[in-house]
Amino acid sequence: MELDEAFGSVGQFGRSQKRLTAFLVLLQVYVACQSMLIVLVGAVPEYHIDQGEIPASTEELARHVRFADNFTSIATEWYLIRHEAYKVNLASSLYFAGLLIGNIFFGPLSDRLGRKPVYMSGLFFDVIFGYVTAFAPSYEIFAMSRFIVGIMNGGMSLVSFVLTQEYVGKSYWALTGSLTNLTFAVGIAIYAFLGYYIREWRFLAFVSNSPGVFFFLLSLYVCSLVYYGLTFSAGELGGNLYLNVALYGLIEVPAFPLCMFFIEKSWSGRRKTTTSFLIFAGFACIFTIFLPENSGFFFSPTLLALCGKLTVSAAFNIVYIYTSELYPTVVRNAGLGVCSMTCRFGGVLAPFVPSMKTLNPSVPFMVFGISGVSAGFLTLLLPETLNKPIAESIEDLQGPVYQMLKNKKVNQLEENT
Template identity: 30%
Template sequence: MSRVGEILKAVGDFGPFQKRLVLITVLPCLSVAFHQFCQLFMVPNVPHHCDTSWIRAVGPNLTEEEQLNLTLPRDADGAYERCSRYSPVGWDLGSILAYGLNATEGCRDGWVYPSAQPPSLLTEFDLVCDRKDLHDISQSVYMLGLFLGSLVFGPLSDRIGRRPVILISILLQGLFGLGTAFVPHFYVYMAFRCVVGASVTGITMTLLSLAAEWIGVSQRPKAVLISHCCFAIGEMILAGLSYGIRHWRLLQIAGSAPIFAFLFYMRVLPESARWLWWRGHKCPNTGSPPSPCPGEMFTPRKLLVTKLLGWAPRANQSCPWVPSACFDSLAFYLLKLKPEIQSKPGSVLDLFRKKHLRKVTLIMSCTWFADSLAYYGLSLNLTNFGLDIYLTQLAFGAVEIPSRIVCIFILQWFGRKKTQAFLLLLSGLVCLVITGIPEDQPVVTTVLAIIGKFTASAAFSTSYVYSAELFPTVLRQTGLGMCSMSARLSGILAPLVLLLDQYHPAIPMAILGSVPVVVGLLCFLLPETRGTELADDTGDTHPPAEVRENANSSSEKGHVKGKDGGQDNECTKTTYF
């Protein structure tokens, strides 16, 4: 166990302090869920046809039905064509009635929508006909923002800390999320959505690491999955919010403005003590060290970590002394500990330079790719399952709550590796089964999609917990950033995969199902991390197998004899892969 891990265990690794921290970190997930799927309800499928008002110049007394009969061709089913019209001519009305119109063209003058339809992205920016693919492309642009956020905020969090990145991400999400409601053009809308996507990644990834680094081993999965349950609640709130607010700009304001509230209480958010310990940041205005500790031996880093850890025992009521005495005792305890071999800050290259980290990085990147492809492929295909989109979204959000809760127990019973592999296999198989369901069975398709969403959500939650335990502290955010980049890459591809249904309806679901099945088999090559302490460095001091053997033997013997003072020192248990 690392030094910070020892102190956290002493002062309480899941007391009121950590529970309050979990509460603080999960609430922003409500807004994250809104931004992930709000566009699905801003582009409703409404009837439309080409603007043919040109004929009013020659026939001002024509009824609407007569105007459409003269200017719009009909399809094979007898309905008016939505994306073409008869070309305007310079004839009088009598000639048009006598000879009719034959030549067709696209909707050069725009489209006409029902007058009672509330403003939406589709009606305001004409996302129909040859522009309908812009809807899915804008979803991919949002996923590109998630990808860029992984690229930027992962390494940035390892460099400047978890807390600053969280606050920056919340500010960006509030400003650009609210600004999206006032954009004049669709391309500006896509640019703003890209920035919002980047901020979403900064919030979710960094909150995960912050919670994992303050909480003990046994409660870590529970804390992470609670935040995912909050995300599912946000999906359900989105269903009700979008049902009650049909104007897309008002919906965007209602979903984006509440994030500013988190800026006011986030001032109480602590920095990760693990990160501070290993990065060695100095504490400004610390003054002289406490009296029990020699000043020349007490570094600013240890003083800062001691101050942070001083919050936990007071909140957890594990320190019976007054705050100053509690602070001094923790500081004195830190100095009694034998100094650890300090690791240099890790870099992205370390993820591939070291054999054990290279295997973890490659397989977990594939795992996140498959998780994201199945999860977003099902979630963004909401309008194609044949049932009401609001009820389907409500069901999709509701099913995620039991999937996250069940995942907590499965992770404890069967371990991380088996859980990750089997959940991916199940989600892929469900998607493959959907390809064989006839299109006239929307209820069966939706039920299977809900089951697929259940397993895909649980697989995604497992990946978050598993990845946080596989990567060491000095590379945790960088490793999560790499995995998240892989997930965002598949998120970019997911809306584009759905466009393949114009060639055959079964192609998208076949792709969404086959990838998780293949990656699920790869997960059996990963090491198990159930019940192990978080690794802090990259394993430079010992070979991975040696460290694991020593850790296992120390857990059986309990204590080993120290070399320096002849006293029993608790054997450090650090797991490497």
């Protein structure tokens, strides 16, 4: 039985599938809190140094510095100011470096060992080292724990995204993928709300990490991946193939018709939409250079920057969905890992781009703008995946039947009839 046949027979988005994907989508709230942790935990309040000359050592600095605000952070506890201020940014870069490594290794591992064991292991160690972060006795242990949390968080969230795609039929991939990224943004807002009321950084780190325990316990009941099992013969599955498929996709119920109408009708295709969003974001960044600061609200650099941010977020969302549709089942997570790895690499480098202002104030805008425009045009070299068949193996990509189904005229005829 082919994949599309299986989902067509038992339902693409049944009740149990909705529950599973809802759980994985809500997991992004926890992922977002871990990703944004350093923004508040590493905040540096205003401070005053009693004596005129700058203390030479951290111990000396601790005796003479006074912090003005009433919140604590790693900067106030370990006096990461002056010559030690770089350590806050270093902790942030270590986290993103961990995300980079997690994306590299977790993708191929989940393709080889299965999604669930790799996902469960990543979430378990993510929670453990999240608590190490909250109770770290020194900066060195804090930085080390952030690096490991980055590895686990990046790999685990990548696998969970693939699970939201593979638990449902292909026609719902755009919906589940979009909801995943939308919930991540909601998680950032929730973390900001927590940070407003929780002023002690260790307690904030503890509270932000605690939902991970809840999600881990619930994950113990998440079923084994049906989609991955379909790539093996029925004999290897011990006769449980049809039981698994029927159990988790028995009833077909239309969901979110308005969202699906927007996704399927308004978007002209994954490739075209990604291209237009990236190019607009790039031009928005470049045009900011030529706008004066006092040019009115509708022509202000701030509004243009917000529009650029909106389109970058939209392109980021679609790229994940697009990548999952490009790769066959057996290497899908590895392919998404490469995509996500590039993003994390950008996260490591991005903090250093503003320093290019020393060369010219316009250089950072040109770097980000040219990156967006060039990425947009390069996307045109890729094939379209909207309403196209799913490849289940490497051999499918080269098969004559698959190539025929990819043909635009054949798909148009199928849609018309």
